[in-house]
Amino acid sequence: MTGLRDALLSRDETRLPGRRDEDWRWTDLRGTLRPLPAVSDAVQPLAAFDEPEGVQVRRFAAPVTAGTFDASLSVAAGETLWLLDRVDAGAGAYARDLALDITLGEGATLHRLVLAADSADAVSVTRAMVSLAPGATFHQTVLATGGKRQRIETAVAHPGAGARARLDGAYLLADGRHSDQTTILDHQGPGGTSEQLIRGVAADQARGVFQGRITVAVGADGTDARLKHNALLLSDRAEIDAKPELEIYADDVACAHGNTVGTLDAEVLFYAMSRGIPEVEARLMLVEAFVGEIVERIGPAPLQDAARAFVADQLEALRR
Amino acid sequence: MLHIDNLHVSVADKPIIKGLTLDLPAGEVHAIMGPNGAGKSTLSYTLAGRAGYEVTGGAATLDGEDLLAMDPAARAARGVFLSFQYPLEIPGVPALTFVRTALNAQRKARGEAEIGAPEFLKRARATAAALKMDFEMLRRGLNVGFSGGEKKRMEIFQMALLEPRLLILDETDSGLDIDALRIVSEGVNALRSEGRSMLVITHYQRLLDYIRPDRVHVLAAGRIVASGGPELALELEREGYDKYASAA
Amino acid sequence: MAADQDTVETVAALAGEKYAHGFVTDIEQEFSERGLNTDVIRFISAKKDEPQWLLDWRLAAYERWLALDEPDWARVHYPKIDYQDLYYYAAPKQKDGPQSLDDVDPELLATYAKLGIPLKEQAFLAGVQGSPRYAVDAVFDSVSVVTTFKAELAKAGVIFCPLSEAVRDYPELVRQYLGSVVPVSDNYFACLNSAVFSEGSFVYVPPGVRCPMELSTYFRINALNTGQFERTLIIADKGSYVSYLEGCTAPMRDENQLHAAVVELVALDDAEIKYSTVQNWYPGDAEGKGGIYNFVTKRADCRGVRSKVSWTQVETGSAITWKYPSCILRGEGSSGEFYSIAITNGRQQADTGTKMIHLGANTRSRIIAKGISAGHSSSTYRGLVSVHPKATGARNFTQCDSLLIGKTCAAHTVPYVEARNAHAQLEHEATTTRLSEEQLFYVMSRGLSQEEAVQLLVNGFVREVLQELPMEFAVEAQKLVAVSLEGSVG
Ligand SMILES: Nc1ncnc2c1ncn2[C@@H]1O[C@H](COP(=O)(O)OP(=O)(O)OP(=O)(O)O)[C@@H](O)[C@H]1O
Ligand SMILES: [Mg+2]
Numbered sequence A: 001m002t003g004l005r006d007a008l009l010s011r012d013e014t015r016l017p018g019r020r021d022e023d024w025r026w027t028d029l030r031g032t033l034r035p036l037p038a039v040s041d042a043v044q045p046l047a048a049f050d051e052p053e054g055v056q057v058r059r060f061a062a063p064v065t066a067g068t069f070d071a072s073l074s075v076a077a078g079e080t081l082w083l084l085d086r087v088d089a090g091a092g093a094y095a096r097d098l099a100l101d102i103t104l105g106e107g108a109t110l111h112r113l114v115l116a117a118d119s120a121d122a123v124s125v126t127r128a129m130v131s132l133a134p135g136a137t138f139h140q141t142v143l144a145t146g147g148k149r150q151r152i153e154t155a156v157a158h159p160g161a162g163a164r165a166r167l168d169g170a171y172l173l174a175d176g177r178h179s180d181q182t183t184i185l186d187h188q189g190p191g192g193t194s195e196q197l198i199r200g201v202a203a204d205q206a207r208g209v210f211q212g213r214i215t216v217a218v219g220a221d222g223t224d225a226r227l228k229h230n231a232l233l234l235s236d237r238a239e240i241d242a243k244p245e246l247e248i249y250a251d252d253v254a255c256a257h258g259n260t261v262g263t264l265d266a267e268v269l270f271y272a273m274s275r276g277i278p279e280v281e282a283r284l285m286l287v288e289a290f291v292g293e294i295v296e297r298i299g300p301a302p303l304q305d306a307a308r309a310f311v312a313d314q315l316e317a318l319r320r
Numbered sequence B: 001m002l003h004i005d006n007l008h009v010s011v012a013d014k015p016i017i018k019g020l021t022l023d024l025p026a027g028e029v030h031a032i033m034g035p036n037g038a039g040k041s042t043l044s045y046t047l048a049g050r051a052g053y054e055v056t057g058g059a060a061t062l063d064g065e066d067l068l069a070m071d072p073a074a075r076a077a078r079g080v081f082l083s084f085q086y087p088l089e090i091p092g093v094p095a096l097t098f099v100r101t102a103l104n105a106q107r108k109a110r111g112e113a114e115i116g117a118p119e120f121l122k123r124a125r126a127t128a129a130a131l132k133m134d135f136e137m138l139r140r141g142l143n144v145g146f147s148g149g150e151k152k153r154m155e156i157f158q159m160a161l162l163e164p165r166l167l168i169l170d171e172t173d174s175g176l177d178i179d180a181l182r183i184v185s186e187g188v189n190a191l192r193s194e195g196r197s198m199l200v201i202t203h204y205q206r207l208l209d210y211i212r213p214d215r216v217h218v219l220a221a222g223r224i225v226a227s228g229g230p231e232l233a234l235e236l237e238r239e240g241y242d243k244y245a246s247a248a
Numbered sequence C: 001m002a003a004d005q006d007t008v009e010t011v012a013a014l015a016g017e018k019y020a021h022g023f024v025t026d027i028e029q030e031f032s033e034r035g036l037n038t039d040v041i042r043f044i045s046a047k048k049d050e051p052q053w054l055l056d057w058r059l060a061a062y063e064r065w066l067a068l069d070e071p072d073w074a075r076v077h078y079p080k081i082d083y084q085d086l087y088y089y090a091a092p093k094q095k096d097g098p099q100s101l102d103d104v105d106p107e108l109l110a111t112y113a114k115l116g117i118p119l120k121e122q123a124f125l126a127g128v129q130g131s132p133r134y135a136v137d138a139v140f141d142s143v144s145v146v147t148t149f150k151a152e153l154a155k156a157g158v159i160f161c162p163l164s165e166a167v168r169d170y171p172e173l174v175r176q177y178l179g180s181v182v183p184v185s186d187n188y189f190a191c192l193n194s195a196v197f198s199e200g201s202f203v204y205v206p207p208g209v210r211c212p213m214e215l216s217t218y219f220r221i222n223a224l225n226t227g228q229f230e231r232t233l234i235i236a237d238k239g240s241y242v243s244y245l246e247g248c249t250a251p252m253r254d255e256n257q258l259h260a261a262v263v264e265l266v267a268l269d270d271a272e273i274k275y276s277t278v279q280n281w282y283p284g285d286a287e288g289k290g291g292i293y294n295f296v297t298k299r300a301d302c303r304g305v306r307s308k309v310s311w312t313q314v315e316t317g318s319a320i321t322w323k324y325p326s327c328i329l330r331g332e333g334s335s336g337e338f339y340s341i342a343i344t345n346g347r348q349q350a351d352t353g354t355k356m357i358h359l360g361a362n363t364r365s366r367i368i369a370k371g372i373s374a375g376h377s378s379s380t381y382r383g384l385v386s387v388h389p390k391a392t393g394a395r396n397f398t399q400c401d402s403l404l405i406g407k408t409c410a411a412h413t414v415p416y417v418e419a420r421n422a423h424a425q426l427e428h429e430a431t432t433t434r435l436s437e438e439q440l441f442y443v444m445s446r447g448l449s450q451e452e453a454v455q456l457l458v459n460g461f462v463r464e465v466l467q468e469l470p471m472e473f474a475v476e477a478q479k480l481v482a483v484s485l486e487g488s489v490g
Helices: A004-010 A266-273 A279-296 A301-319 B040-048 B072-077 B095-109 B117-130 B135-139 B148-162 B178-191 B205-210 B231-239 B242-247 C005-014 C038-047 C052-067 C106-115 C121-125 C150-155 C163-169 C171-177 C188-196 C437-445 C450-466 C471-484
Strands: A056-060 A066-075 A080-087 A095-104 A109-116 A123-132 A137-144 A149-158 A164-173 A178-187 A193-202 A207-216 A224-233 A239-248 A254-262 B002-011 B014-024 B029-033 B053-062 B080-083 B090-094 B166-170 B197-201 B215-220 B223-228 C029-031 C090-092 C134-140 C143-147 C159-162 C201-205 C214-220 C231-236 C241-249 C256-259 C262-267 C272-279 C291-302 C308-315 C320-323 C326-329 C335-344 C349-352 C355-358 C364-373 C378-387 C395-404 C410-419 C425-433
Touching: A004 A066, A004 A095, A004 A123, A056 A066, A066 A080, A080 A301, A095 A109, A109 A123, A109 A149, A109 A301, A123 A137, A137 A149, A137 A178, A137 A279, A137 A301, A149 A164, A164 A178, A164 A207, A164 A279, A164 A301, A178 A193, A178 A224, A193 A207, A193 A239, A193 A279, A207 A224, A207 A254, A224 A239, A224 A279, A239 A254, A239 C395, A239 C425, A254 C410, A266 A279, A266 B072, A266 B090, A279 A301, A279 B090, A279 B095, B002 B040, B014 B040, B014 B053, B014 B223, B029 B231, B040 B053, B040 B072, B040 B080, B040 B166, B040 B197, B072 B080, B072 B095, B080 B148, B090 B095, B095 B117, B095 B135, B095 B148, B117 B135, B117 B148, B117 B178, B148 B178, B166 B178, B178 B205, B205 B231, B215 B231, B223 B231, C038 C052, C038 C188, C052 C188, C134 C150, C134 C159, C143 C159, C150 C159, C159 C163, C163 C171, C163 C201, C163 C231, C171 C231, C188 C262, C188 C291, C201 C214, C201 C241, C231 C241, C231 C272, C262 C272, C262 C308, C272 C291, C272 C471, C291 C308, C291 C335, C308 C320, C308 C349, C308 C450, C308 C471, C326 C335, C326 C364, C335 C349, C335 C378, C335 C450, C335 C471, C355 C364, C364 C378, C364 C410, C364 C450, C378 C395, C378 C425, C395 C410, C395 C450, C410 C425, C437 C450, C450 C471
Parallel strands: A056 A080, A066 A095, A080 A109, A095 A123, A109 A137, A123 A149, A137 A164, A149 A178, A164 A193, A178 A207, A193 A224, A207 A239, A224 A254, B029 B197, B029 B215, B080 B166, B166 B197, C134 C214, C201 C231, C214 C241, C231 C262, C241 C272, C256 C291, C262 C291, C272 C308, C291 C320, C291 C326, C308 C335, C320 C349, C326 C355, C335 C364, C349 C378, C355 C378, C364 C395, C378 C410, C395 C425
Antiparallel strands: A239 C410, A254 C425, B002 B014, B002 B053, B215 B223, C029 C090, C134 C143, C159 C201
């Protein structure tokens, strides 16, 4: 297995994933992370952050040089948890590999908001391995602002059996930032549903990547899995790469994915401007609306508010 | 107020407006009628500043200022308002947010103070009531899922709140039912005033029964081919545009 | 309605046995020595009387090939091919270059008659009712047997002949364009083809000419343990139009056979090429024994402004299909289309799709791919849409639909999208479903049998693509779709 963690721990650059690895074709760490920084436990101080109420907050500080971190969390059967995972930015060039295990018991509900803030020079990989028990509900929203290389990966082991998963996400990228949202939704048993909506915006020389694989195993009949990725390119030097994937081994299924890449609708822009809204404002308004749909899908109000504030900050970055 | 002098406009390299001259004094309402494809919407888009409408000759000024040199937002701040023949949908932006953003952007451009949320909401409620619009609808994405007639009403709603000086109504009557036509016309008439001019594009005399024009122009093949008083509209209704086919 | 076990088994049993073209022609053939080395390449080149430059080209390709690795990224599995165990050249023994049909071995004529491929021009000229009129280049293993309507096409200025003949008669054209779309070392199989290619068709349509009839090449593999490495080159000069169709069949054998073709299309300013394929190579039996490995590189270069290339494929055969007919949209305002039906049954595996590379401004592409999997088969759509920074105003629309019949098959969709221009618009939609129970019931309630109902719905599913085929072949293709899925119930 290649991976950032393996490379950091073994001090072996060749184990870094790179362009030739199918799942990392657009997130080349090998070409970026040389020489490998030294791994240490030292972390950067955490910036002030208003913790929303009624929410469990986990903050993951940025390493000073390079670091690997683990955390696990489980939601007991029948319980409900609102969780905010904040991947903190820190400063400078650092490399971070974060591995998070999440387990949901039978009938448990987890609303998870991931705010992925990294520094512009960071190489940062956040991997969540989520395992659902029958009847569990998992709602996740990932908001990302990119780094030098930023990858947020969510793998869900979905048992079917009435469990529901919703993986939403948005990336808002300016300057030369890169962000990669990768999801792997593995429907392993009959009767499961999943839904994904990812929206992305890339301005300047930024690069947004989305990869979403839905697999439906033999026997996972009655699966209903849907995925949508919509991206906007705001500059001719920005790039969007997408790979929505379906891998289906059961026949009694309804699976669909959709992908669009485009730019702000010129007619709509004109319409807004004809009402007196200056172009920059009109663009931001439309971008905000585009990403706003993701925020509005977040159920618990404290999480939604935190998400809205995070997006508002990033829109300011896009204004520049 | 508005002077258009020998205007030439091309769309996708195709000449559409070919030497159009029109004078709209302050406080007057002029109707423009003309066959499909004559260039009426092209004229209104050009006045509003839509990209792709290339002015190849002539001039258009608003109170002596060169309108054509300004971007659409600047024109709006100067008081130009186009009620679109086909209003657009903007998902994710509630109508109220949209109008308030526009209003304050215009005020800012004119060096006026912003209008606060409570005051704006008060005005919006009153306007919606006058136009018999469901206020809750204004909290949804602008025009999303609205019927054709509802969209037209939304245009007038915006117009009423933005209080422009030059109103261009591009077929605002089409798609309206009988009651809506009356309500919308009343909304427009309420805005008639000394300092305000209107260009009313329509195919039907019916609208002009409500919004009495000072003058009526016939636009055919990119030019004004005839002008007259309100009686011209009645004549057109009876006789059609045949007579002007050759003039064009 | 998921297929019940009985019907699934029936479908499985039918795979292979339904293959109508599985006979072997008993004819004396000449082979190259077994295996691959520079001598074999020299032998092939000498057989074709080739000029030195082409031999050098082949040898250079062979050098490159030795250094390449066989690709493993496709979702197909097969035992390692022993490239030294194959014959790279096989040809029916005959007096060299038959000048007319009378010179052609009657055994071969009988073969084509049996396959339903018309080789007699007279029949059409006499206006036999209902018979289609299209020119055929008939390729048997490594050589072309006959090309029809050459004279009539020549009158319009259209060149249609075997590639080896074009090398002799139009060396400048061949030299200018060969390998210009698919470079020698583009990929493992294309590189192998460049070293050992034996036959294929050459088409040149001069400026402003609309080719007066459909052109077609019919590929037949006959010899045992022999690979077929045809190479086709089509050039549509400015403002010209040509529609070309290829068909393919092979005998039923327990051994797998390799088919590694290269097709290059060049469309200059305002030219249009319509390229259709009805691929019906032997798919192997129900247990996956035998069948053709169809590893093909097809690419079009829309070099000219407003040029257009349209690929339509109906892929029902082969044990393994590895094929991505692509368009390089270089010319401003050029457009590419890909319409595909891929049907897999038994143990077939297909990994097929397209690449649309938008380089020029205002380029357009459209992809409609329909996959149907039954039995123990697996079908993958793999496609790339890429928009480069200069491709302002580029547009793509992609629709991929998969239909699964039975619980042991698989369907995959793997689209890659790379966008680097803020004034491009790309849209991709994909669905995977089974035949709807309600629809089946509805149709059956109108009096159709289950089988007929399935056929009707499947035809509806693939209709958008079938419509793109030239009329003469659409009917045939529809039958082929039906046969490939006979006995299957969704
Ligand atoms: N983008 C475009 N490209 C080419 N021609 C255009 C374009 N937009 C408008 N036209 C043409 O310009 C002409 C005038 O169109 P316009 O919409 O101004 O007509 P109109 O008078 O408003 O007609 P209607 O009464 O139907 O609304 C028509 O012939 C139309 O086809
Ligand atoms: Mg109009």
